[in-house]
Amino acid sequence: GAVVSQHPSRVICKSGTSVKIECRSLDFQATTMFWYRQFPKQSLMLMATSNEGSKATYEQGVEKDKFLINHASLTLSTLTVTSAHPEDSSFYICSANLAGGLSLFGEGSWLTVV
């Protein structure tokens, strides 16, 4: 059945480096995917909408040059956190919608910047 798979599930990186997180749709194609971040005990916050073959749409306050999104195929979107800082440490989750408006979420990626 349809699944959204996210990788890596956990990553630790040094300040100033870049980290790439992958989000794949399995058994279905996703022209649109969504990227969220979530801080402890807070709600999911939408960062950007990833559009296959075109530029991502970023939410207000999200720096597009810092959070690079690439959606080069119908089954893969990537989020790259560039020049990571400790305050970027968070839980990053991707999702894709199925027909009917139902959203499937990836397993999430825990990023720790040290």
Added chain:
Amino acid sequence: RKEVEQDPGPFNVPEGATVAFNCTYSNSASQSFFWYRQDCRKEPKLLMSVYSSGNEDGRFTAQLNRASQYISLLIRDSKLSDSATYLCVVNPTTGTASKLTFGTGTRLQVTL
């Protein structure tokens, strides 16, 4: 006013209790509605879709009242494993490209 409002809780209930969560949404044109469950440090997982006619899945019953823009979730015979955060989720369309709107979640703790 928030687009989707939920009581954050926590709701502390004993095993076997019945507990109800409510959610209101502001966009009257919203098309699809869901309850998701999120466990600590995990991704949200679909619990059930919500329809005007109401729907039931085992111990869980969801209801949508479009006139009042209100969604509910009832959990009967609570289990320890029901402890989680329950997210009310609203989609303005039934399409694949629209952004979902999330409530902040209601935390449920079921105790012995």
